[in-house]
Amino acid sequence: MDLTFSDSEAAFRDELRAWFEINDPGTMPTGDDAAYAWRRDWQRRLAEGGWAGVHWPREYGGRNATMTESAIFFEELGRARAPLPANVLGLLLAGPTIMTYGTDEQKERYLSPILTADEIWCQGFSEPDAGSDLAALKTKAVKDGDDWVITGQKVWTSGAQYSKWCMLVARTDLDVPKHKGLTYFLMDMEQEGVQIRPLVQITGEPEFNELFIEGARVPDENVLGGVGNGWRVALTTLMNERSGLAFFLQVRLRQLLDELIEEAAERGLLDDPVVADRIGYLHMKAEILRLTAYRGLTTIEKYGTPGPEGSLTKWMWSETNQELAQFAADLLGADALTTGNRWAYELLRSRGNTIEGGTTEILKNIVAERVLGLPRLKGAAA
Amino acid sequence: MNFDFTEDQQEIKKTARDLLSSRSSLAKVREAAEGKAYDPALWSELVELGWPGIAIAEEHGGQGLGAVELAILSEELGYALAASPFLATVTAAEAIGIAGTPEQQAQWLPLLASGEATGTIGSAGGLVPDADAAAVIVLIGEDGVARVLARAEAEVTPVDSIDPTRRAARVYAPPTHGEALGGDSAAAIDRATVVVAAELVGVAQRALEMTLAYVKDRRQFDTPVGAYQAVSHKCAQMLKDTEGARSATYFAAWAADAEPDRLPEAASLAKAAASDGGRDVTASAIQAHGGIGFTWEADVHWLYKRAQVDAALLGGSGTHRARLARLLAARLQPAAA
Structure with a gap:
């Protein structure tokens, strides 16, 4: 057991820190579009420095980073108070999925613009029903000459309004059981058949959208991983979703907690035993999250498959982030309930944490069935 | 970065698991609990294996291994719910080993390493494990300073705690008796605390496994009860609590030797997490077993009882959360500290 970074990991971190010293992302501008443009510009700078896709293989412009180095990247990104790159879905989901299932032509065509944020990606999986x-999805794709014609509706599509491409899963065969008969498409968002309607969330921001797809056309060459193989390809995308990001999130949680403790100190509340007890509790939970994420990393690096820890960190983070925001409201009273206050924002935004990217x-x-081996209730799925 | 045991450490864990599954089966634990007597053969065997001295320096007759190896054994003895003075003895040895004067170390460590004598550590006013038979008692005063006492220097009153798998006593000693540890009492207590946290992790792990076996087997409405989400989600929570306590405890065991500056925080983190986790997981185990879980006949109650007493030993989660808050405040405001 050695919880220090190896020489090469430390060197990776130091090089990255030095880069962040010179490359300050600056302050996020107000307004959704301006903020997005700023994050896009930030990703271009990351790409120029060779930091946009650290976990990508060198041949695709990455650094071939180990899992630990990738974790270090996200921790340092958080520590530098830099934003996630604009094309985070492209970097973490679309890119690796194309690397796994794409043809040479597809890799050549799509990977580089993902890295540079020249082409933004969104994820068209979820539907109203x-x-x-997920396998109950109804969006249909019908062959028409060399094209597929898509009809249906997608929802919770983050960043659709800025996206050039969509990772779209649609039903291509109605006569087979629901997990079969799905196909994974790379759909051009810039066409008449795709209409985007922003969904305003409880914070008042439109982070995600509904997609209304009516006769959108996708050429045959934009099928990823073969017709009828969509479930497997989609699982690859979903499996990529939770690694790496956990480290960014745990650092952000840590920063929020430290800031809250400072606020408590400024108000002279640290000696209050009730406040101290709550701070001790949240610190414990934040540390458990960090340490469990590192244990999970070791398990994957050493044994090649994720251990039980991997399934727990998203649950731990989302729960703790909500508890932290709720404690801020208790601690700061009216301030934390006033629109415009950052804690008021956290109080609302954190409710999404236990829903987005897989509900608790x-x-x-998943834990009960795949980690603990408990039987599945009829009709329920993990 | 390698947050996993070495091959040697894994071997220790496996050996302990295998050996204890027969030598300290739940039937034997029950026998010890109901007969209010430890199995002397078990203790002799642990002594023969050199386990009490695993983390005691070689110059004092121990094996000279570290806090991680000790935590592994403690976890496994907790998993087996072993009825023995192991925890009490090794925690006393940890305290004397890190903070005892050269004389205190020379006097007690060889006896503890060889198993000729047992020891214990505990708080004045608390339940002190196995104090009635201990040759040496490390007694923590209200001021946090620990004294080393030969048993004759203390008034030891055995009590029946709710955990009959381990003997307990109240200990009192007049202020003039015994001799303060030579070094930092806090460091001594922290090292002992990590061992208790490790035992709690083992107890929680056992409670989880027993529960999983039960809910897969027990059927109601023609379905294993473990298929119902009210039950399966409780089991998932038990895993989360156990693994969280494990992460914190392994970190603390590593820090104890590798980065002792971080031990105060790490030890409190581990004990807070393991106390909460141990109590919650064993309580859930009783609940998930339904009516049978509330009977004397089923074995889950031994785990709950051990967890409750361990959770209070060397400070409960509330005490350790308060300490974490103090440490954090001092770190964020160095000037005010």
């Missing part, structure tokens, strides 16, 4: 039960209930199903 297919949330946790689904995570518990």
